[in-house]
Amino acid sequence: MTALRPLLVPHRIVMMLVALGIVAWCAVSMRWDWIPRYSGLALEGLWRTIWLLVVSSVLGMLLAIPLGLAQAVGPWYLSAPAKAFCTIIRGTPLLLQIWLLYYGLGSLFPQFPAIRNSELWPYLRQAWPYAVLALTLSFAGYEGEVMRGAFSGVARGQIEAARAFGMPRRTIFRRIWLPQAIRNALPTLAGETILQLKATPLVATITVIDIYAVASRVRQDTFIVYEPLLLLAVIYMVIAGAIALAFKRFELRIPARAR
Amino acid sequence: MSHLVETLGLASSLQLLSLSPPGWGANLLRGLVNSLQIAFGAFGFGLVIGLFGAYGKLYGGPVVRDLLAVYTTVIRAVPELVLILILYYIGTDLINQMAAALGYGRVEINGVVAGIWVLGIVQGAYATEILRGAILAVPPGQIEAARAYGMPPFMLMRRVTIPAMMSFAIPGLANLWLIATKDTALLAVVGFNELTLETKQAAGSTRAYFTFFLAAGAIYLAVTLISGVAFKRIERWARKGQPSLRSGGA
Numbered sequence: 001m002t003a004l005r006p007l008l009v010p011h012r013i014v015m016m017l018v019a020l021g022i023v024a025w026c027a028v029s030m031r032w033d034w035i036p037r038y039s040g041l042a043l044e045g046l047w048r049t050i051w052l053l054v055v056s057s058v059l060g061m062l063l064a065i066p067l068g069l070a071q072a073v074g075p076w077y078l079s080a081p082a083k084a085f086c087t088i089i090r091g092t093p094l095l096l097q098i099w100l101l102y103y104g105l106g107s108l109f110p111q112f113p114a115i116r117n118s119e120l121w122p123y124l125r126q127a128w129p130y131a132v133l134a135l136t137l138s139f140a141g142y143e144g145e146v147m148r149g150a151f152s153g154v155a156r157g158q159i160e161a162a163r164a165f166g167m168p169r170r171t172i173f174r175r176i177w178l179p180q181a182i183r184n185a186l187p188t189l190a191g192e193t194i195l196q197l198k199a200t201p202l203v204a205t206i207t208v209i210d211i212y213a214v215a216s217r218v219r220q221d222t223f224i225v226y227e228p229l230l231l232l233a234v235i236y237m238v239i240a241g242a243i244a245l246a247f248k249r250f251e252l253r254i255p256a257r258a259r
Numbered sequence: 260m261s262h263l264v265e266t267l268g269l270a271s272s273l274q275l276l277s278l279s280p281p282g283w284g285a286n287l288l289r290g291l292v293n294s295l296q297i298a299f300g301a302f303g304f305g306l307v308i309g310l311f312g313a314y315g316k317l318y319g320g321p322v323v324r325d326l327l328a329v330y331t332t333v334i335r336a337v338p339e340l341v342l343i344l345i346l347y348y349i350g351t352d353l354i355n356q357m358a359a360a361l362g363y364g365r366v367e368i369n370g371v372v373a374g375i376w377v378l379g380i381v382q383g384a385y386a387t388e389i390l391r392g393a394i395l396a397v398p399p400g401q402i403e404a405a406r407a408y409g410m411p412p413f414m415l416m417r418r419v420t421i422p423a424m425m426s427f428a429i430p431g432l433a434n435l436w437l438i439a440t441k442d443t444a445l446l447a448v449v450g451f452n453e454l455t456l457e458t459k460q461a462a463g464s465t466r467a468y469f470t471f472f473l474a475a476g477a478i479y480l481a482v483t484l485i486s487g488v489a490f491k492r493i494e495r496w497a498r499k500g501q502p503s504l505r506s507g508g509a
Binding site: 009011012015087088090091092093094095096097099100103104106107108194197198199200201202205212215225226229230232233236237240241 | 321322325326333335336337338339340341342344345348437441442443444445447448455458459462463466468469472473475476479480483484
């Protein structure tokens with residue numbers, strides 16, 4: 001009950017009642033009759049959005065670890081390309097990257113008969129591999145920069161102690177360095193994942209039917225403008241809230257940094 | 260032989276990018292000007308919203324504070340693309356209704372103004388948080404001293420709070436400016452002719468996708484890198500007279 005106490009202040013109760021009133025007004029006087037017709041498509045779109053988010057975040061994170069490591073301790077011939085990659089990804093709009101990959105590679109691949117005849121061709125003709133690739137590279141670019149700071153933020157004494165125990169380098173990395181770096185990066189990871197969620201609707205511009213594309217389709221089919229967009233905004237807020245909660249729980253399970 | 264083809268390929272790319280009509284360079288530059296206009300306008304509009312928002316969050320009444328919390332939370336949780344569409348339709352609807360009430364017909368909305376309005380509101384939410392943090396970082400004694408001298412609130416803001424918080428706000432604002440330049444690309448989705456959409460049109464009609472998208476990427480990257488240098492200078496200017504962070508205070 002203590003969690004509810006700050007909500008039970010008079011002005012907040014009034015504000016919540018006003019908000020409920022607005023929601024009720026929306027439910028009554030706006031048009032929602034299109035929902036049953038599009039619910040199947042919307043669920044499919046929702047699933048695709050979440051799938052894109054999870055796959056691109058996980059793959060991007062796996063790519064970000066070597067990128068961060070190369071920038072933090074790598075020799076110049078590894079750190080320079082990693083730094084250039086992060087700068088380029090962070091310095092150009094994601095929409096441009098998506099279009100470069102989809103239209104650029106999409107127009108380049110058919111010119112090579114070897115690719116056209118390969119087993120991958122049925123996939124390369126679809127849009128989603130390009131969407132996954134673009135989102136993954138984008139997440140890796142942003143998170144690579146975070147991981148650089150996280151790797152250099154691990155106290156030197158920890159690694160020296162592990163070395164003094166005679167741990168091999170791989171074990172040091174796996175047991176000491178990487179876990180602590182990930183713990184350093186964890187607070188920003190929730191924010192980055194929400195940013196990644198907010199980047200997913202861009203894939204609708206290359207014909208991937210995610211939840212945003214479904215809302216656009218409703219708008220085009222029925223000329224109802226605000227209702228699908230408002231519902232869409234609520235859906236994204238719910239997903240973002242769920243991500244924030246999940247990361248908070250995850251952070252609580254990890255022992256706090258010793259001070 | 261391959262060298263010859265390579266130089267020939269590059270030559271045709273350069274021809275496509277040239278400024279005179281067979282090339283599309285002029286279109287790209289026009290798009291860049293549009294993008295920069297919107298980015299500047301939205302950044303400025305966002306700063307104004309952010310300044311009021313930060314003051315409201317810090318010194319406002321409980322209702323103002325809660326409303327601002329809702330504003331910043333909602334804006335930061337919903338994709339910019341969705342916000343752009345919602346704000347775009349609301350903006351055009353409002354203006355058309357006003358025009359109808361005043362007896363005019365439908366008004367054609369200027370794309371630059373629409374872009375500034377839409378992105379400015381999005382930027383305002385982030386600017387609110389950045390400026391709030393920066394104001395909190397100003398030693399409270401300085402503001403109290405100014406109050407003790409009887410400075411009116413506006414003069415206090417102009418002479419003490421804003422100059423003192425600048426050095427704390429600049430890194431966040433630099434980031435926000437980069438987000439502004441990149442977010443202008445999203446206006447391509449609502450059909451506004453900024454750099455990304457001009458690029459797509461040029462690429463689509465010449466089929467030279469790589470040439471144009473890479474050129475546009477280079478332009479965006481140049482804007483980013485130049486802004487980075489500029490903001491480093493501004494930060495140095497804003498921090499003058501303050502001990503550097505590395506030497507740990509004097």
